Amino acid sequence: MDFTFxxxxxxxxxxxxxxxxxxxxxxxxRRRVTASDPGFDEKTWSRLAEMGxxxxxxxxxxxxxxxxxxxxxxVAEEIGRVLAPEPFxxxxxxxxxLVAAVGTDAQKAEVLAGIAEGTTxxxxxxxxxxxxxxxxxxxxxxxxxxxxxxxxxxxEPVLNGARADVLVVSAVVEGGTALFLVRGDxxxxxxxxxxxxxxxxxANVRFEGTPAELLGEGTADRxxxxxxxxxxxxxxxAHEAIGSMDTALRTTAEYLKTRKQxxxxxxxFQALTFRAADMYVSLELARSTALxxxxxVDAGGDVIxxxxxxxxxxSRAGRHIGKEAIQLHGGIGVTAEYTVGHHTSRLxxxxxxxxxxxxxxxxLAEDVDAHETVDPLGAPYTG
Amino acid sequence: xxxxxxxxxxxxxxxxxxxxxxxxxxxxxxxxxxxxxxxxEQYVESQRVLxxxxxxVPHWPVEWGGKDWSPLQRHIWREEMQLACVxxxxxxxxxxxGPVIAAFGNQEQKExxxxxxxxxxxxxxxxxxxxxAGSDLASLRTTAVRDGDDWVVNGQKTWTTLGxxxxxxxxxxxxxxxxxxxxxxxxxxxxxxxxxGVTLRPIELLDGGFEVNEVFFEDVRxxxxxxxxxxxxxxxxxxxxLGNERVGIARIGSTKRMLVQAKAHAREVTVGGRPLLEDPRxxxxxxxxxxxxxxxxxxxLRVVATSADxxxxxxxxxxxxxxxxxxxxxxxxxVDIAGPLSLSSFADEGSEVPDWARVATPHYLNYRKVxxxxxxxxxxRTIIAGTILGL
Numbered sequence: 139m140d141f142t143f144x145x146x147x148x149x150x151x152x153x154x155x156x157x158x159x160x161x162x163x164x165x166x167x168r169r170r171v172t173a174s175d176p177g178f179d180e181k182t183w184s185r186l187a188e189m190g191x192x193x194x195x196x197x198x199x200x201x202x203x204x205x206x207x208x209x210x211x212x213v214a215e216e217i218g219r220v221l222a223p224e225p226f227x228x229x230x231x232x233x234x235x236l237v238a239a240v241g242t243d244a245q246k247a248e249v250l251a252g253i254a255e256g257t258t259x260x261x262x263x264x265x266x267x268x269x270x271x272x273x274x275x276x277x278x279x280x281x282x283x284x285x286x287x288x289x290x291x292x293x294e295p296v297l298n299g300a301r302a303d304v305l306v307v308s309a310v311v312e313g314g315t316a317l318f319l320v321r322g323d324x325x326x327x328x329x330x331x332x333x334x335x336x337x338x339x340x341a342n343v344r345f346e347g348t349p350a351e352l353l354g355e356g357t358a359d360r361x362x363x364x365x366x367x368x369x370x371x372x373x374x375x376a377h378e379a380i381g382s383m384d385t386a387l388r389t390t391a392e393y394l395k396t397r398k399q400x401x402x403x404x405x406x407f408q409a410l411t412f413r414a415a416d417m418y419v420s421l422e423l424a425r426s427t428a429l430x431x432x433x434x435v436d437a438g439g440d441v442i443x444x445x446x447x448x449x450x451x452x453s454r455a456g457r458h459i460g461k462e463a464i465q466l467h468g469g470i471g472v473t474a475e476y477t478v479g480h481h482t483s484r485l486x487x488x489x490x491x492x493x494x495x496x497x498x499x500x501x502l503a504e505d506v507d508a509h510e511t512v513d514p515l516g517a518p519y520t521g
Numbered sequence: 522x523x524x525x526x527x528x529x530x531x532x533x534x535x536x537x538x539x540x541x542x543x544x545x546x547x548x549x550x551x552x553x554x555x556x557x558x559x560x561x562e563q564y565v566e567s568q569r570v571l572x573x574x575x576x577x578v579p580h581w582p583v584e585w586g587g588k589d590w591s592p593l594q595r596h597i598w599r600e601e602m603q604l605a606c607v608x609x610x611x612x613x614x615x616x617x618x619g620p621v622i623a624a625f626g627n628q629e630q631k632e633x634x635x636x637x638x639x640x641x642x643x644x645x646x647x648x649x650x651x652x653x654a655g656s657d658l659a660s661l662r663t664t665a666v667r668d669g670d671d672w673v674v675n676g677q678k679t680w681t682t683l684g685x686x687x688x689x690x691x692x693x694x695x696x697x698x699x700x701x702x703x704x705x706x707x708x709x710x711x712x713x714x715x716x717x718g719v720t721l722r723p724i725e726l727l728d729g730g731f732e733v734n735e736v737f738f739e740d741v742r743x744x745x746x747x748x749x750x751x752x753x754x755x756x757x758x759x760x761x762x763l764g765n766e767r768v769g770i771a772r773i774g775s776t777k778r779m780l781v782q783a784k785a786h787a788r789e790v791t792v793g794g795r796p797l798l799e800d801p802r803x804x805x806x807x808x809x810x811x812x813x814x815x816x817x818x819x820x821x822l823r824v825v826a827t828s829a830d831x832x833x834x835x836x837x838x839x840x841x842x843x844x845x846x847x848x849x850x851x852x853x854x855x856v857d858i859a860g861p862l863s864l865s866s867f868a869d870e871g872s873e874v875p876d877w878a879r880v881a882t883p884h885y886l887n888y889r890k891v892x893x894x895x896x897x898x899x900x901x902r903t904i905i906a907g908t909i910l911g912l
Contacts, residue, residue: 139530139593140523141823147522208522391910411906418905419843422836426819427812433524450809451816502812503804507784511604511777512815514822520525 139515141429147212154216157185162220165477171223172337176301178223184256192230193254196238201251207370207435211377211428218381221477221484223337225261228297229253231374233260233306235367240317240354249304249319261302263293263320263343264364271493273315273365278345280309280316287352288326289318289345297491299341300331307350314359318350325349336487337480368492369445370435375488376428376448379456382488383424386463386481387417393467393478410466417459424455430514438521443505446498453495456485534597537576541605545570553606554778555876556884558730561644561686567608568641577610578639582623585635592825596769603774613645613682614638616769617762618691618711625750625758634711646714648678648692648736649759656900658693659704659756663738665694672696672710672748674718674741680894684721684734687714697753707755712743728883729867763896770895771844773818779851780811786858786877797858810850817843835909842901845891852885 143151161182162168171179186192195210196202203209210231217226230253237249237260252258269276278291289309299305305320320327326348331341354360391414394404404410431448435441460482464471471478489495513519526534542550549563571577572586580595581587590598602609619638622630637643654661663676674694684690689711697706714721718741723731750758784807787798797803817840824834855877856863862878872879892898906912 139526139822139826141826143522387910391912394912405906405912408903411910411912412899412902414910414912415902415905418909419839422839423813423816423820423843426823426836427816429522429823430524430815430819433522436522437524439524447812447815450812499805499809499812500801502808503801506804506808506811507788507798510781510784512811514815514819515524515526 143208143212147208150209151212151216153189154191154213155219157182157189158216158220158222161185162222165480168221168223168337168480169474172333175331175339176298177333177337177339178225182222183224183259186224186226187254187256190254191226192256193234193250194230196234196250196254197246200238200246201254207373207432210374211432214374214377215381215384218378218383218484219385221337221382221385221480225259225298225338227371227374227378228262229260232262232367232371233304235370236262236306236317236364237319237353239363239367240360242354245319245351245353252303258303259298259301260304260306261296261298263296263299263305263307265293265295267292267294271497273361273368275308275310275315278307278309280311280318280350282311287318287350288347289320289350290347292342292344294342295334295340296329296343297334297338297340299343300329300339305343306353307345308360308364309350311357313357315361315364316357317353317360317364319353320345320348320350334487336484338487365442369441372445372449372492373428373431373435373441375492376424376431376445376452379452379485379488380421380425380428382481382484383417383421383456383459386459386478386485387414387421389478389481390414390417390463390466404466413462413466417462420455420458424452427451430519434519434521437519440518443502444519446493446501449493449498450495450502453489453498456489457495460485530593530597533594534601537598537601538605540574540576541602541607544574545605545607549608550606553608554782556880557876559608564608564611564686565641565644568610568614571607571610572640577641578615578619581615581619581635581639585619585623585631586639593822596821596825599769600774603772604778606778609769611641611644611683613647613687613691614641614643617647618645621691621709621758621762622749624761625754629746630749644683644686644688646681646684646687646690646736648681648690650680651677652679656897658759659707661693661695661707663692663694664698665696665708665710665743667696667745668742670745672743672745674710674712674738674743676738678736678738679724679733681721681734681736682732684714684736685723685731689713690719690736691749693755693759696755700753704756706753707759708752709749709755709758710743711747711749712741716741716743718742727886727889730883730887732887771817771821771840772848772891773814773821773844776814776844776847776851777818779848779855780807780814782877783807783851783854783858786855789875790858790860790862803858806854810847810854813843813850814847817847838901838905838909841895842898842905845898848891849885849888852881852888856881856885 190203193202194205198204234253253260266276280287280289303322307318307320308315326346328344329341334340397404427448431444434444463478470476549567552559578586579588579590583589622634651661665672665674691711693707694710696708700706718739720737722735724733788796790797824837859878859881862874863882865874865879866882868874868879
């Protein structure tokens with residue numbers, strides 16, 4: 139049992155932090171970048187690719203670095219720390235993760251290499267209006283005619299759906315949910331992009347007999363693989379959230395030390411410092427849980443349950459810290475000109491992409507009678 | 522980063538688990554599990570079983586019976602002990618005065634007190650808090666005035682836990698009322714509770730039990746050799762001791778055990794013909810508590826796995842604060858599961874209410890103490906805000 143990062147992981151953190159600090163060290167740069175499409179900086183995206191970060195978890199034979207979940211966690215936390223708008227978790231962990239989990243060798247060689255090089259932006263089209271954090275497709279259907287497939291239906295919200303070069307789409311087939319690749323220039327594909335509250339981009343994506351390539355071989359139900367990749371992404375998002383919460387708390391503490399009212403700095407008011415102390419408690423408890431969940435992935439344990447646990451803890455912490463960070467700042471916290479409220483906005487978005495805290499709690503509650511105690515160092519988490 | 526315990530630590534955990542569940546008398550463990558009153562004899566018997574196996578004072582210096590374990594090993598020892606419902610070695614002996622004497626006492630004091638303290642041949646109590654010195658301990662007013670070869674002690678202590686069982690007291694006394702800082706004029710004296718001039722008055726608590734006491738001193742003569750360490754350095758020893766008090770105060774294993782019991786009770790209690798545990802709100806409440814306890818346990822592991830250099834990990838202050846909140850939440854949960862049965866708190870023979878439901882509310886009320894002792898949670902927040910956040 140070891141909770142420390144090794145020197146290579148610390149070096150990785152240092153390199154990523156250096157790059158992202160240069161890009162987003164002050165909040166103005168981020169505001170400028172997110173103001174226009176595609177909502178992130180293509181140059182920064184290329185630099186992340188040059189550092190090998192966009193292929194971090196992929197196998198080396200597919201152009202990746204062959205790194206593990208701890209390295210992914212380190213990068214995600216640094217992304218969150220400065221609210222870098224580059225879609226690392228969305229493109230690499232989610233879209234790339236699905237291709238890596240399900241794709242044929244040829245598909246992995248092509249798509250994963252493209253993602254890793256930064257030349258292919260992949261996005262996952264899975265959520266559908268009227269569904270709620272399901273691992274299965276609901277109303278988007280796939281039809282086979284001879285050797286080729288077409289898709290029909292609507293996916294929304296699709297994060298980065300308008301800018302994406304390739305979409306990884308879930309669709310209903312006989313016997314369950316299958317995954318498909320749809321090229322951005324496919325016929326019968328209509329994408330209507332828009333800005334999201336956290337500075338990101340999402341789209342309504344409409345398929346009308348759109349040609350699609352089956353991901354992997356055969357049409358066996360892919361729900362279990364989707365569930366697994368979603369779980370890994372929940373854990374990566376937990377680390378992104380930790381990075382953001384950390385900055386929100388540090389920014390708040392700094393503000394309390396410098397802002398003066400009634401002739402004294404705000405840290406003279408115990409009503410405020412106690413609330414900051416509680417934010418620290420929330421942050422450290424969530425950090426421990428997120429790190430543990432990544433270690434569970436690494437150990438080959440029950441990733442789904444570990445992800446639900448990390449999701450619940452970071453959801454509660456994110457809401458607590460996000461709301462208190464604004465309140466302790468006062469009015470300036472609600473402005474778009476100051477950074478702290480953007481953290482709250484991003485934390486709120488992360489909370490709703492793949493399932494919120496109450497959603498995770500419902501799943502854990504269903505299982506509460508199935509174990510006597512939760513042993514973080516025992517079954518089913520140690521693999 | 523690695524999740525699994527090493528094979529050695531896995532074996533160590535198994536060894537502890539086996540020892541605690543097979544060597545400590547079942548009747549004593551049942552008493553703890555039922556949140557019933559543990560008698561003095563049970564405390565003594567249990568600690569002597571541990572001490573005979575070298576498991577009562579593993580954190581002491583090796584020459585006085587310590588084990589030279591890593592912080593992680595100590596954590597596992599403590600958690601397994603709590604999970605097995607073994608009464609912990611008396612904190613006043615093993616976590617407080619023992620380590621202080623080992624660190625600051627003279628050789629004669631070490632030989633006189635340490636083996637007897639480890640074996641609970643001497644039962645110690647703590648004379649720290651006073652009516653006007655609680656969280657602000659340095660304001661204490663009990664005095665000790667030198668008279669020939671003796672100190673003469675006058676004043677009053679309070680919240681003296683299990684003082685009714687105690688043979689000796691370790692006591693903070695003001696020896697220099699003229700010191701510029703109030704922390705500077707304090708010394709640490711030890712003396713037998715049956716010394717003439719010592720009077721003890723038990724205080725009844727909300728749960729009907731007698732656990733704390735007031736202790737009065739009237740011209741109590743204490744030989745000069747009973748001063749621990751240097752005169753007027755008592756505050757340093759108190760800080761050292763209270764630092765130890767916070768170790769293991771999160772009581773994760775104990776809360777885990779309470780949640781196991783809560784689930785068992787929620788299977789027994791039925792609502793509309795179905796077990797309460799199947800009620801989604803109840804199940805969610807338990808699941809959320811389990812998850813919060815998991816987060817705390819992981820934080821404790823993070824702290825013990827990275828505090829080997831002797832400096833406390835910043836996150837350690839989280840442990841007391843959150844640990845006490847979760848202990849209280851677990852006791853509250855059990856009261857709510859008991860529902861109307863919780864009213865039968867002092868029922869005797871002839872009642873059909875199960876034991877666990879009778880003790881639920883007294884236990885809940887008693888556990889309001891855990892966010893107050895060992896540095897109240899407000900003190901913990903002050904520490905976090907000040908030393909960690911720099912506020």
